[in-house]
Amino acid sequence: MNVNSLDLPRLLALLRLELADVPGMSVALSGSLARGDHRTGANGRIVSDLDLIPVVPTAAHAPTARAVLQPVLSRLAQALRIEATAAITTLDAFHRAARARYRTSMWPEWLIDGLGLGPNAFNQPAPDHTAELPWAIQPITYYLAKATDRDPRTNLAKARRAANLLLAKGVGEDLLGASDDLPRSLRNLIHEHHLDPLASTAAFLDAPTRPDISRAVRDAVFRENQGLPCAESVLVVPAPTLPH
Template sequence: MRPEDVPLLFQELAREFADVTDMSVAATGSLARGDHRTGASGDIVSNLDLVHVVAEDADVPETRAVVGRKMRRISDAFRIETTSVIARLPAFRQAGHAHYRISMRPEWFCDGLGLGPDAFSCPGHDEDDPRTALAWMMQPVPYYLAKATILDPATNLAKARRAALRLADRFDLAQMRDDLDNLPRALRTLIAERGVTPLESTARYLDAPTHPAIAQLVRDAVFVEGMGLSSADSMVILLPSVPN
């Protein structure tokens, strides 16, 4: 998909979900932020990331089926890998500082839950506690560090560093900027100096960064924190079909 096709992609997503009444759907990630990656050919190489918010646990299986059908059409039409995550409404509301919330494009493709435009600016129930925001905003750093242990180390380490720089810029953390080559140490120092109670995902990584299953352990914790679901229940990933 070419960069100039992104507006058309978003228009098609709005049409695709126009008749949906039991979830709210928005884009998140690099395409939503406008900082997606392109390859040497000029085609977009980033995934399309969507978040689908549902009200009840009982809605999850049907939502997965609906998302699978609709995103199959989108993935094939635009020749792009799509990653959809399903979030339970209570977790979505609580995770106001989560990376996927901060990265959301401020427009619903459908808003069956009536969350409205305020959902894009609401930082969560602990908005007045900067240490809570700090704990949430450091979450992507160990996530990508853990992911780098099993998949594409160069790319995921670069993502961890970019997340650390966003964290440093947001909270004016000179020490974090100066210690990008040892991010576990930088995180431990930050937690100790700022009196932060880290999220479970961060604590799991820092307790055992070389554990052979650390990538899965951290990913599962990240999804439970941000989505209220395991990664297996939350994620729907689709690759474009191979042409006949």
């Protein structure tokens, strides 16, 4: 099935159809397809990953959700010929992480709403500079930590782009704008604004060269965002290999 960049309604209809019989969770679209900055290939066909956020009542419901969603993601990956992923999220974490980037960029409609969360679940909290900044810093330290373990060039570029989002908001211009030492700049930013950093950020800034820092920060980020460690939250079905 070819879905091009102008066919988002068709994609949403397919997702709703595939998820229609999935019980006990609410599921929303996230990632580049939700933000509208997805990549396209030949003839405008969508080639970016499909990212879903299934919200479950508690962590105890995650194993069942994984078992139910695995075949759904497999069918979607096969039908769309793109990688299909899900980050299972507890309801408590979904509410707590209202300022996390995955929350602020979600498609504001449930594909299915088995938990009865309704449209108000997508409402953003009132602007609060002090509360927003720790969540804006989180992806910077996540990608800096990831760069210590794999693909430094790509992940450092992602960290810089996340830092530039702060600059676009007029925050930290003197600290982040001209500096290539992001860890030092972030420490300065946190100090200057009297911030209480998230645990994942604090873990990285306290020991950025620790051998296992990438895994430690990744799991801390998933606990902050999804309420689960990465291995219990993430499902990934690769894009099918096309015949030559």
